[in-house]
Amino acid sequence: MRSNRREFLKIAGVSALTLLVPAVLPPVRAAGNPSAPVAAARQASSPLQPLTAGRWALAVDLSKCSADCTDCTTACHQVHNVPALGNPGHEVKWIWREPFPAVFPGETHAWTGESLRRMRPPVLCNHCANPPCVRVCPTGATFQRPDGIVMMDYHRCIGCKICLAACPYGARSINFRDPRPFVQKLNPDYPTRTKGVIEKCNFCEERLARGLEPACVEACRQKALVFGDVEDPRSEIRLLLEKRVALRRRASLGTLPQVYYLL
Amino acid sequence: MLEKALTGGPGYRAWMAFLLAVFATGLFFYLRQLELGLGVTGMSRDVSWGLYIAQFTFLVGIAASAVMLVLPYYLHDYQAFGKITVLGEFLAVASVIMCGLFIFVNLGQSPRVLFVILHAQPKSVLFWDMFVLNVYLVLNIITGWTVLGCDRKGVPPPRWVRPLIYLSIPWAISIHTMTAFIYAGLPGRSFWLTALMAPRFLAAAFASGPALLILICLVLKKWADFDAGEKAIQALARIVAYALAVSIFFVLVELFTVFYSGIPEHQEHFRYLYAGIDGHGNLVPWMWMSAVLAVGALAALIHPRARKNERVLAAACAAVFAAFWIEKGLGLVVTGFVPSPLGSVTEYAPTGPEIAVALGVWAAGFLVLSVLYRVFVAVRREAGSVEPSAEGLRNGP
Numbered sequence: 253m254r255s256n257r258r259e260f261l262k263i264a265g266v267s268a269l270t271l272l273v274p275a276v277l278p279p280v281r282a283a284g285n286p287s288a289p290v291a292a293a294r295q296a297s298s299p300l301q302p303l304t305a306g307r308w309a310l311a312v313d314l315s316k317c318s319a320d321c322t323d324c325t326t327a328c329h330q331v332h333n334v335p336a337l338g339n340p341g342h343e344v345k346w347i348w349r350e351p352f353p354a355v356f357p358g359e360t361h362a363w364t365g366e367s368l369r370r371m372r373p374p375v376l377c378n379h380c381a382n383p384p385c386v387r388v389c390p391t392g393a394t395f396q397r398p399d400g401i402v403m404m405d406y407h408r409c410i411g412c413k414i415c416l417a418a419c420p421y422g423a424r425s426i427n428f429r430d431p432r433p434f435v436q437k438l439n440p441d442y443p444t445r446t447k448g449v450i451e452k453c454n455f456c457e458e459r460l461a462r463g464l465e466p467a468c469v470e471a472c473r474q475k476a477l478v479f480g481d482v483e484d485p486r487s488e489i490r491l492l493l494e495k496r497v498a499l500r501r502r503a504s505l506g507t508l509p510q511v512y513y514l515l
Numbered sequence: 516m517l518e519k520a521l522t523g524g525p526g527y528r529a530w531m532a533f534l535l536a537v538f539a540t541g542l543f544f545y546l547r548q549l550e551l552g553l554g555v556t557g558m559s560r561d562v563s564w565g566l567y568i569a570q571f572t573f574l575v576g577i578a579a580s581a582v583m584l585v586l587p588y589y590l591h592d593y594q595a596f597g598k599i600t601v602l603g604e605f606l607a608v609a610s611v612i613m614c615g616l617f618i619f620v621n622l623g624q625s626p627r628v629l630f631v632i633l634h635a636q637p638k639s640v641l642f643w644d645m646f647v648l649n650v651y652l653v654l655n656i657i658t659g660w661t662v663l664g665c666d667r668k669g670v671p672p673p674r675w676v677r678p679l680i681y682l683s684i685p686w687a688i689s690i691h692t693m694t695a696f697i698y699a700g701l702p703g704r705s706f707w708l709t710a711l712m713a714p715r716f717l718a719a720a721f722a723s724g725p726a727l728l729i730l731i732c733l734v735l736k737k738w739a740d741f742d743a744g745e746k747a748i749q750a751l752a753r754i755v756a757y758a759l760a761v762s763i764f765f766v767l768v769e770l771f772t773v774f775y776s777g778i779p780e781h782q783e784h785f786r787y788l789y790a791g792i793d794g795h796g797n798l799v800p801w802m803w804m805s806a807v808l809a810v811g812a813l814a815a816l817i818h819p820r821a822r823k824n825e826r827v828l829a830a831a832c833a834a835v836f837a838a839f840w841i842e843k844g845l846g847l848v849v850t851g852f853v854p855s856p857l858g859s860v861t862e863y864a865p866t867g868p869e870i871a872v873a874l875g876v877w878a879a880g881f882l883v884l885s886v887l888y889r890v891f892v893a894v895r896r897e898a899g900s901v902e903p904s905a906e907g908l909r910n911g912p
Contacts, residue, residue, distance in 0.1 A: 341559030341861065354857045357780075375857075384702050390641035391630040410630050411553070411623020414641055416563040420703025422856040426563060426623055428554035447552035448623025502856075505702040 300463025306483030307381070307400040308455055309510040310466075311492050312373055316476035319372045325349070327471030328453070333444045335427075335434030344425040346453040347376040347468055356499055356513075374468070374477075377402060377423040377453040378501060378509030385415035385424065393450070400510055401455045411448040420502050421509075424452045455479075482510070516664060519893040520886040526738065531885060534878045541875010544868040545620055553623050556869040561861035562852040564621070566844075566873050571617035573723075573844040574880075575648070575694045576716060578610035580724020581655065582687035583754050589680050595746040598895070601666075602743075603728060604659030605887040607687075611652040613880035618645075620872050640700055644693040651690050654683045659887075667894045691716045698851065706784035706851045709772075715765045716843075721758035723839035725751045726832035731888075733829055741892045752828055755835055756816035762839075763809055784850050787860070795853075795860045798846050805841035808834040 328334070328347045337343055349372040353360040360369070379402050385394050386402060393408035394415050416424045430447045438444070442458060445451055456466035464470070469477045480489035489512075498512040523531075548555045558565045584603035587593035619625050636642050658680050665672040695716045698707035729751050732743040773781045786792055788802050812834040815821045822828055854860045865873070 341561070342554055343560055345560075350857055354859070357858060387638050388640065388701070390636055390639040390645070391627075391634045392636050393630075393634075408627075408630060408634060409624060410627040411625075412618075412621070412641060413563040413623070414639075414697070416560075417698075417704060417851065418701045420701075420856050422561070425560055427552065428558070429552040446624075447554075448625075450623075502703060507702060 302463055303460045303465070305399050305481030307481060307510065308379065308460075309400070309480065309482040309489055309512060310376075310379075310455070310469075311478040311480075311489050311498070311512045311514055313474075313476045313478065313492075313514045314371055314373060315514070316474040317371070317373065318474060319349075319370055321474070322349070323471045323473060324374055324468035324477065327467040328456075330437060331439055331456070331459075331467040332442050332454075333431075333435045333439055335431035336436055337429075337431070337434050342428040344427065344431060344451060346425075346451075347374050349373065350375050355501060358502075358504075359499060373513055375421065375423065375501070376468075376511060377455075378421055378507070378511045379453075379455055381508035381510060382506060384418040384420070384507060388414045388418040390414070397457070401457050402452075403454060403457065404449075404451055406443065406445055406449045406451065409449040411450065413450070415450055420505050420507065424450055426450050516660075516667065516890050516894060517886075520889045522893075523889060527885075527889065531882065534882045534885065537878035538875050538882060541872050541878060544871040545875065547868060548620070548872060549625065555866060557864050557866045559861055559863065561855040561859065562849055562863040564848050564852070565863050566865040566869055567617045567621035569844045569848040570873055570876070571614050571621070572694055572716075572848060573840055574610045574613045574617070575691050576720030576839070576843065577724045577727060578607045578614065578648075578651065579687045579691040579717065579720045580728070581607035582684055583721050583725050583751075583758075584728075585680060585687070586684050587750070590684065593750070595744060595750055599728070599732065599743045599747055601659045601663050601891055602731065602888065603724075604655045604662075604683075605891060606724070606728060606731070606884065607655045608652060608659065608887065609880045609884035611648055611655070611690075612883050613876055614648055615652075616876040616879060617873075620876065640693060640696045644690075644697060647686065647689045647693050651683070651686050654679055654686060658683060663891060663894055666898050669898065688717065691720055698847075703856055704851045705778075705781045709769065711765055711769055715762065715769070718758050718762035718765055719839045719843060722755050722762050723836050725755045725758070726835040729755070729832045730829060730836070733825065735888070735892065739888075739892050741895060748828070749823065752816060752822050752832075755832065756813065756822070759809065759813050759816065759835055763813060783854055787853050788846055788850050792854065792860050795862050797862050797864060798850065801841050802846055805838045805846070808838035808841075812838065 325346075325348050329336075332346060334344050334346055352368055352371040352373060353364070355373050355375055379400055381400060383394075383396060383402050386396050389395075390412060391408050391410055393405045393410070394402065395405070396402050411426060413426055416426065427445050427447045427449055432444050435444055456464070456468075459466060466477075466479050469479045478489050478492060480487040482490055482493070484490060492514060493512060496514045498514050500509045500512060503509065544555075556565060556567075581603035584596050584600045588596040588600045619628055622628060631642060631645050658676050661676045662672045692713045695713035698704070699709060699712035701707060729748055732748055732751075735741040736743065770785065773785055783792065787795070788798055790796065791799050812831040815827050815831040816835075822831070849863045853862070
C-alpha cells in the first residue's frame with residue numbers, strides 16, 4: 253500500500269486537470285472519428301474477416317417491427333447467457349421491449365393514435381457517442397471503443413452501480429445474485445457473469461470480431477433491425493437515416509444515442 | 516493516549532458491549548450479503564441505490580460539519596469553541612469511517628474496492644469523492660489527535676498542524692460538494708440535476724452536524740462530567756438555527772423552480788415524495804414528518820428564550836437531526852430513481868438484512884466515536900484547568 257502512495261498521488265495530481273477536459277471540450281467524437289480499425293486480435297473461430305466501422309449504430313424500422321415478436325430478445329439472451337431470474341426487480345436485460353409511450357414520452361401526446369401506442373419498440377444500450385456511464389465509472393470497467401461500442405469489463409467492475417444511475421435509458425443491469433444457475437441453455441462461447449457486476453448489450457462485439465452481424469439483427473425475420481457504420485456514406489443504415497425520419501431516445505440530454513428508430 | 520479508552524465505568528462498558536453486539540449482527544448479515552449478493556437488499560434494477568448510499572450521503576454532511584467549529588475557532592479566534600473543536604474533528608473522523616463502510620457494503624464486488632485506486636479514473640466524480648474523503652479523514656485524525664495530545668502535556672500545539680487545520684476548512688466544503696456532484700452531474704435524473712444540490716447539502720450538513728454535536732455535549736455533560744460550556748452550546752445552537760433556515764429556504768426555492776416551470780419530468784419526483792404517484796407513496800409520511808420536524812425546530816431555535824432552555828434545545832436538535840436524516844438518509848437518493856427512465860414507479864424498501872448491515876455500520880462509527888470521546892474526556896479531565904488555546908497555536912514555539 254505504502255509504496256503505491258507516491259504513484260497514487262502523482263496520478264491524482266495530474267488528473268485534477270484532466271477532470272475539466274471532457275467538460276470543457278464539446279463531445280465532437282461522434283462526428284469526426286477517422287474509421288479506427290476494430291481490434292481483432294482474438295483468434296477467429298470463423299474464416300470471415302472481422303467487421304469494422306468508424307461508428308457502429310443500429311436502426312430499428314418501426315414499420316416492420318411487430319409488437320408481439322420476441323425473436324431479438326430470445327436470440328440475444330441465449331447467445332450471451334443472460335439469466336432468466338423471474339424476479340422483475342433483479343432481472344438482467346440486454347434487449348427487451350417497452351411500450352412506445354415509455355420509450356418516447358416526449359413524442360407521445362393525447363391524440364397519439366392506437367397504432368403508435370400499441371408499438372413496443374425494442375430497447376437496448378444506445379452505445380451513446382457521449383456516454384455518461386463511461387464518464388462516471390470509477391474503475392474504467394465501462395469504457396468505449398474507438399468504433400463507439402460501449403463495453404463492460406466484468407473483471408474490472410466493482411458493482412458500485414453509479415453507471416445505473418448515470419444511464420438515462422435504464423439499459424444496464426446488475427447481477428443481484430449469482431446468475432449461473434439461471435442460464436437456461438449455456439453458450440460455451442460467451443462468458444457467464446458473477447454476482448455483483450454490471451452488464452448490458454455489447455452490440456455483439458464478439459460476433460463482429462468473427463465477421464458476424466449482431467444476434468438480434470440476424471434473428472429478426474422482419475428485417476426490422478439494420479446494423480451498420482454510420483460514418484460510411486454508402487452503408488445501408490446511412491441511406492435509411494438520410495431518407496427516413498428517425499427518433500432517438502432522450503436526444504435532448506446530449507448523450508448522442510446510436511440506436512435510431514425509423515418511423 | 517489510546518489506552519484511556521480501555522478503562523471506564525459500567526455505563527461505558529455496557530454501551531461498548533451493546534455497540535459491539537450491533538456491529539457483530541451487522542457483520543453477520545454482511546457476510547450473508549457477500550455470499551448471496553446484493554439480492555438480499557431491497558434494491559432493484561430501477562432503484563439501484565438505497566439505504567447504504569443514502570446513509571453515506573447523510574454522514575458526509577455530518578463529517579463536513581466539523582468545519583462549523585474549526586472555522587470560528589481557528590480563523591475567527593472564537594474562544595468558546597476551544598474546548599470542543601476536537602469533539603467536532605473526532606465526529607468527522609467517525610463519520611468518514613462510516614461513509615467508507617457504507618460505500619464498501621454497497622459494492623456488488625466489495626473485494627475489488629481497491630480498483631478505485633489501482634485503476635483510478637480522473638473523469639469519475641466517485642474517484643474524487645473517495646480521494647477527498649480519505650484526505651479529510653487523515654487531516655482530522657492528525658489535527659484532532661495532535662491538538663489533544665498537546666493539551667494533555669499542557670503545551671501549545673506544534674506549528675506544523677496549523678496549515679493542516681486551515682486546509683481542513685475548504686476541504687470540509689469539498690467533501691460534501693463532491694458528494695453532491697455524484698448526483699448533480701447525471702443526465703436524465705432530473706430530481707438530482709440541480710446546481711442547488713451542493714449548497715443544499717452544505718446547509719443541511721451545517722444544521723444536522725452541529726445539532727448532533729449539541730446532543731452529544733448535553734450527554735457528556737450529564738453522564739461524562741464534561742461541560743462544553745453554555746456559551747459554546749448556544750453558539751452552536753445559533754449555527755443550527757441559521758443553517759436550518761437557509762436549508763428550508765433552499766427547499767422552497769427548489770419547489771418553486773420545479774413547479775412554476777411546470778416541466779413534468781422535474782415535477783414527478785417531488786410529487787412522488789410529497790403526494791405519491793399512482794398509489795405509490797412509501798416516502799410520503801416520512802417526508803411530511805421531516806417537514807414538520809424542520810419547521811417546528813426552526814420555530815424553537817430562532818426564539819432566544821426557547822433556545823436557551825436546555826430541554827427545548829435538546830428536543831429541537833433531535834428534531835433537526837431526524838428531519839435531515841429522513842430527507843437525506845431516506846428521501847433524496849431513492850427518489851432520484853422514481854419514476855425510472857422508462858416511467859415506471861418501482862418502490863424501494865430496505866430489507867431486514869439491509870437494515871442490520873446499516874445499523875452495524877452505524878455501530879462501528881459509534882464505537883470509533885466512543886473510543887475517541889472517551890480519550891478526549893479523560894485527557895480534558897486530567898488537564899483540568901489547562902485551557903487549550905488558539906493563541907498558543909498561533910504564537911507557538
